[in-house]
Amino acid sequence: MEQNSNVIISGFKWFFAPRRRSDSPFKRMIIHIILIALCVAAVYPVLRIVSVSLRPGNRLLSTSLQLIPDDATFESFRIVLQKRDFLLWIWNSLLITITTSLLGVTIASISAYGVSRWHFPGRKAGMIFLLATQMIPAAMLMVPIYILSIKLGLVNSWRGVVIAYSVSSVPFSIWILKGYYDTIPVELEQAAMIDGTTRLGAFYRVVLPLSTPSLAIAFLFNFTQVWNDFLIARIILQRAEFFTWPLGLQRMQGQFQTQWGEFAAASLMVSVPVMILFQLSSKWLISGLTLGSVKG
Amino acid sequence: MGALTAQIVRSSLSEVLGTIFAVAAGIVVLELVLYVILKRKLQWRFSLPIMLVSPALIGLLLLVLYPILYNILLSFSNMSLRRFTVERGLTYGFAEAWNNLKIIFSEPVLKQQKFFPVLFRTFLWTFIQVFFHVTIGMMIALLLNRPMKLRGFYRTLLLFPWAIPQIIAVLAWRGEFNYQYGLFNLLIQKFGGQSINWMSDPFWNYVAINLTNIWLGVPFMTVILLGGLQSIDPSYYEAAEMDGAGKLMGFRLITIPLMKPITTPAIILGVIWTFNQFNVPYFINQFELETSDILVTALFRAAFEYNRYGFASMFALIIFIILLGFSLAYIKITKFSFGFDKAGGGTPLQAVGE
Structure with a gap:
């Protein structure tokens, strides 16, 4: 008992x-x-x-x-995967998302180092400018970007989209990365430089490896931002061969009632890449985000 | 419809990679030029940081500053689909700017709704959203910050809405608001209520949009606040307890002030993002009710459905000024410095604790 x-x-x-x-x-x-x-x-x-x-x-x-x-x-999944336009949307989205995220994080990681380690003239103004870019409604940039794209012949081409996507998450990434670099003692780089490497060598060998959490978060944000973008794609990519999945699914949803099952299957499949990334970076999510974006 | 063919794969691959390499080559050239001018000629001690930040700076100037200036120029014009070029009657000037301003404040922004009702609805929407995001997010963060079993499991599930693509989540929610088959009406019927017309009733459509966005926005706030809570040293609470302070008092006197460096930017960003939230009010509003439009969606429709580009540019300018005013006022009131004055490291706690 x-x-x-x-x-x-x-x-x-x-x-x-x-x-x-x-x-x-x-x-x-x-x-x-x-x-x-x-x-x-x-x-x-x-x-x-x-x-x-x-x-x-x-x-x-x-x-x-x-x-x-x-x-x-699994009938709905089979039907969607046999549609070659669904595969096209996925291909387009993957291609543009992976390339521009890599480019964007590279640019941001280099620039953030400059901002973190040197108090050069114009630094404060630059950080305020970065913050101000976050205040601009995406919709405010839509009209000028659309008109400029027409005038520069960038509508229905990848060139303009690649540049726009690479830059669009740079301000956020710089904020995150700069905050993280700030927590890494300069003495570590100085030690590496005494051992015979240059300043940039120290950045590459010491600072970057230590910043994995924030680099992962920056990449995650770039990736989700581009992967999920509807607005820029909607105004620049108008021909069906350029459709990314948000455009494709929106069109598919036009016939919502009839294709509910296929739509659901497609939705699950496009969520997979982001969920995998979230899972991979989840252990860094809180430390990478807090140390970076939030500085008293 | 397009289909995936080898030819499309080849052409898209070559165009995208070609553009990436062109950008990379441009950066290399830029660095070389800066190196020669700043380091070799001027021997400036800040030449390296300038070289480091210049690619991002130039990219942002191109993508953000140039369109903004162009937007201001457009707001001084009467550009529309019909008057797209100077030959077809496009004119610039103060008269056009004045005219755009006058239309915004005196005539309907789209077809029925005038500017101030839309503005009010946007303020209400922003307030509701940020209020619920912060209170629910704080509640969840406090619950998750206790030592207990299954904490990691709860955290993963609670962050779920953040991880799935926003458009998917929004379209799924729209399905749940379906009159006949949606979850909400099925539940209402189960409890013997009257089905609600979520899509065509203005009031309930607004409610639907709000419900969806609360669900979407809470996880981000939770992550931010949880990070803040975890950075607070538990010894503060122990000391307070020894002095006889209760849980509530500890929350008010320790948690809230110490979290300020985290909550302030989180609230500013939350307000800006909610104010500019496009996907939720655009997609949930399936029948394009003007009574559910907030400023940003109204702007999108004015530009891309009514094709009034000059008018839309002025409209965008006004939205931007409202946001800027808010942010400056908030920063001023909370005396927040964003850590510009502090050199280098330090946790949020150290910044406050001194």
Whole structure:
């Protein structure tokens, strides 16, 4: 009898430990219930997409709230993957996103080092300028960028988009990276320079490897920004062969009622690259972001 | 419709990579020129940092400053799809600027709604959003900041809305607002209520947009606030406890002031991003109700559906001035310095603690 209750008690201890002495088990239970409810709210809409994507074609518009239908099928995924225009959207998005993110982070990581280590004239004005660029409504740049693209012949070509995307996340990346470089002691570079490398060599061999968390975050932000961009793509890429997935899916959604299942399947597939990146960088997310963007 | 063919792959690959290499080559040339002028000729001690920041600077000037100046020029014109070139009747001048201004404040911005109702709706939207993002985000961050089992698991799930592409999330939510098949009406019916016309009723459409964006925006705020909470040294709370302060008092006297360097920029950015949020109000508003438009979506429609470019440029300028005014006022009121005055490192805590 006593042993039994001991097992139960140690089970409770396992579930609630480690704990603060001041929290009663009841209070901890309440906290867990609140957190579980919030998690359900956070994940549920996405689970519904999963559910729709798994439904067979004749039951797409069901009023059932069941998450995994009894007759689940991957039919919708197969149909979407066989559509060569879906593959085109994915190809376009991947190509443009990977190249411009790499270029953007490279530019930002170099510039942030200059801003972090030297108090050159115009530095403060430059940082304020960076902040001000974040205040400009994207929609405000749309009209001039559109008119300029027409006049420069950049509509329906990759050239203008590549440049615009490479630069668009640079201010945010510089802020993040500069904040992170600031926390790395200069003495480390000086030591490396005594050992015979140049200033830039020290940056490359010492500072950059130490900044992996913030570099990862900057890349993640560049990637998601470009991958998810609708506005710039919408005004510059108008011919179907240039469509990225947001444009393609928007067009697909025009026939929303009929293609609900295919739309859901496509949505899940375009979410995969971003989710993988988030998962890979999740351990750096909080340190990389906080040290960078937030400086008192 | 386009399809993926070998030829398209070849042409897009060569164009994109070609542009990247052209940019890289341009940067190399720029660095060489700067090196020769600054380092060799002038022997300036700041030549290296200038060389480091110049690619980003020039890129931003091209992509941000040049369009802004061009936007100002356009706002002094009567440009529209019909009057696109000077030969077709495009004119610039103060009269055109005055005319654009007059239309914004006296006539409907699109077809029915005038400027001030849209402005009010935008303010209301921004206030609701930032309020809920910060309060719910703070609540979740406080819960997650306690030592407990399954913390990493909760954190992963709670950040989920942030990780999926915004357009996907928004379109999924739009599906849930469907009259017949959407989750919300199904739930309402289950509890015996009347189905709501989320898409065509102006009030409920506005509510739908707000609900969606609260769901989308909370995770980011949670991450930021959680990072701040984790940087607070627990010994502060222990000291306060010894002095007899309760939990609530500790929150008010320790957490809030120490979090200020984190909450201030987070709130400024939150306001700016919400004010400029395009995807949610644009996509949830399936039937293009003007009563759900905020300034940014109204601007987009004025420019790209009504093709009134000169008018839209002036409109954009006014939106920018409103935002700038807000940010300056907020920085002034909270006496926030963004750490410009401090050389080098230090955690947020050290900055406040001195």
